[in-house]
Amino acid sequence: MQVQLGRLCLPNPILVASGTFGYAREMEHLVDLHRLGGILPKTVTQLPRPGNAPWRTVETAAGLLNSIGLDNDGLDAFIAHHLPYLRGLTAPIIVSIAGRTPAEFVEMAAELDRAAGVAGLELNISCPNVTGGVDYGTDATSCRKLIESVRQATQLPLLAKLTPNVTRIADIARAASDGGADAISLINTVLGMAVDWRRRRPVLGNVMGGLSGPAIKPIALRCVYQVARAVTTPLVGIGGIATIDDVMEFLVAGASAVQIGTANYYDPAVTMRLLDELPGALQQLGASSVQDVVGTIKRVG
């Protein structure tokens, strides 16, 4: 069940996505945290952020639109209050960080490099809900430069989490790969909007938000498929994953591991079920390891 993401080795390919699992402790009675292939706590910023005004989420057809706005207490509070609990878990902890400038990313990476219990970093260069948050995820050159400078600041394995809200995601992925990312996480939420026509108002406090859940799975699969063709860097599939069929689709399309997001909200024990069902699904393809199925999708036409 082991998977290798560049320099990062994970016990299995079922991870939980940043922002959809709190700081893990909230889930300790609903999920056996030790079984997870990796835990990504909610994205941390250097300084505390209150987040956006409510309404922060609204349900859409088979999806969820959110504009949380990276509500978090900042890096110092994360290291003091959340990391001690997280490092006690056997699951690898991949800390998701977001900065407004390359310097912020670099300083945070260096600080987390010194803190014990961190298995890797995911650079959130794709949050649609904060200004400046997506620049590194939409421009290939700044993406590559950012990852290069973070690599110089830390020995920790790096994942680059990309946004689907670009014209050619393979270009950004190539830049992340050139910059030295150990793996590329695809995708963050899809920019969207909900309207209350009776009151002639946007529903979300922040007007626009990121769409997640089963509604975006086809977009995420397409991104994984396109990027798998463009780079050899391992990929982590994210977007609407809720069943073992979803997991297998992402693996076959080219992802070495997956992150479960919105499904944690509406089916808190989902990851445990996926872990139970994964060996049987691999067996159906005659595979003895996860790697045996990754990217095995056939070319048609």
Add this chain to the structure above:
Amino acid sequence: MLSPLHAAHYADAAVQQRAEIIENVCLARDTYRVRLRSPIIARRIVPGQFLMLRLTDVNDPLIGRAFALYDTVLDGNGEPTDLDIVYLAKGKLTARMAELTAGRFLDAWGPLGNGFPADPIEHLIMVAGGIGQTPFLALGAEFLGLRQYGCPPRKFPPSKRVTLCYGARSADMLAGVDDFQRMGIEVHIATDDGGCGHHGLVTEVLQSVLDSHPGPHRIVCCGPEMMMEAVAELAQRRGSPCQVSLETPMACGIGICFTCVAKIKDADGGWDYKRTCVEGPVFDAASIQW
């Protein structure tokens, strides 16, 4: 600053289950009571806590909805086996829920949230608006010493008097009044159209209850935000302790999404967004930045 009502742990007793519907009956206009078989949750839950419910095997509606405990149901040996939830059929989930019959299932996870604290008080005054009466049947029963909740059961000296001030749009929207009266809870009603009880606001009813019973009391309140704010303001003016149960929109109910935030005052005069589902839904009225 941690609220004094802050739950010691997060969803520390919560379980996720597929729960069988035992019955689903109409109580009032568009208002139903669904009875779910779930001995584990029924044994653990306390008044003011809630569960998340979701239709099984569909992706639309996708997200669970929060529902307050109405009451638990005991078997012949006095063991809690079932949970009653009272809901207003008004949207995507509840309209579908109203069509479900006995033998069908709902996905449920709970108990969630902090619940009302078990602090004894001579007179408990419960103020409800709209569908906000739902947390108060179990709470009233517990404070009258007629029922116990939680595992191990919470025990404390009973109140001498429990009053419900209940405001609704019209008489046909009043749901569960018999249940409250049967329990020995004094019920005072206000309707917007005067079809039943006082013609006007529930805060006016509360005012007269406070005037005629000046003894030691505590106010607990659940309903539309405007009403809760008015009750909180009245309580503050009269120097009455007051707790409110917020019904902030939620997406997970377990503290992992940061949807359900409310502005809670901190020690240095400012405020911070706090998650209602884990730090609430019950807060001291004075701690809320309305």
